[in-house]
Amino acid sequence: MSWTDERVETLKRMWSEGQSASAIAKELGGVTRNAVIGKVHRLGLSNRTEEPEATPAPEPVVKKEAEKKPAPAPKAAPAAAAEPASAKPEPMAEQLAPQPVFTPTPRRPIVPAGQPLPPQPSANEISPEALASVREVEKKSRKLTLMELTERTCKWPIGDPATDKFWFCGLPSQPGKPYCEAHVGVAFQPMSSRRDRRR
DNA sequence: CCCTGATTCGC
């Protein structure tokens, strides 16, 4: 596989959406997450939230012994519309900038990635057996947060989303399924089974 | 152990 314009476009889009490298690799197919990460870097968009970031390093840092040179030279210059990747990467300059490294914009919106998530257990009529099974499983749930979910953890929500008492099952999910064995049982019911339980 | 991105370096 090669990086066609289309594939690169998909890569850019997903990366900007906050998708993980492995998720992108899977989507594209034919590449590993390493390939994706490598490409991301080559494209110069490793920084998902391209911050201007003050790294202009206007002056070649005082390389000699930094005696008593209280010259902080606070860069008041905006230098905002700078390129994501610095123009010419300086070799490397040790600079213990007095700058406090203020937190720019650590927004990290998109989290989940995947497929359809929210099932509605209460909305369905579940067989007593399956229900019992679920109750049992919920005791063992790993209580994962949204961010901790992966493609192989059960994404069955437990508790009330409006309260702190909310988490995801998190047990090992069935291969190819979004839920663990027990939850798959209540999530994917045969139509016939459903109808039989009809009121 | 599962996963994440970052970096290196032979190709």
Next chain:
DNA sequence: GCGAATCAGG
């Protein structure tokens, strides 16, 4: 340019 191997971390 590419990406496997590796590193560093959660």
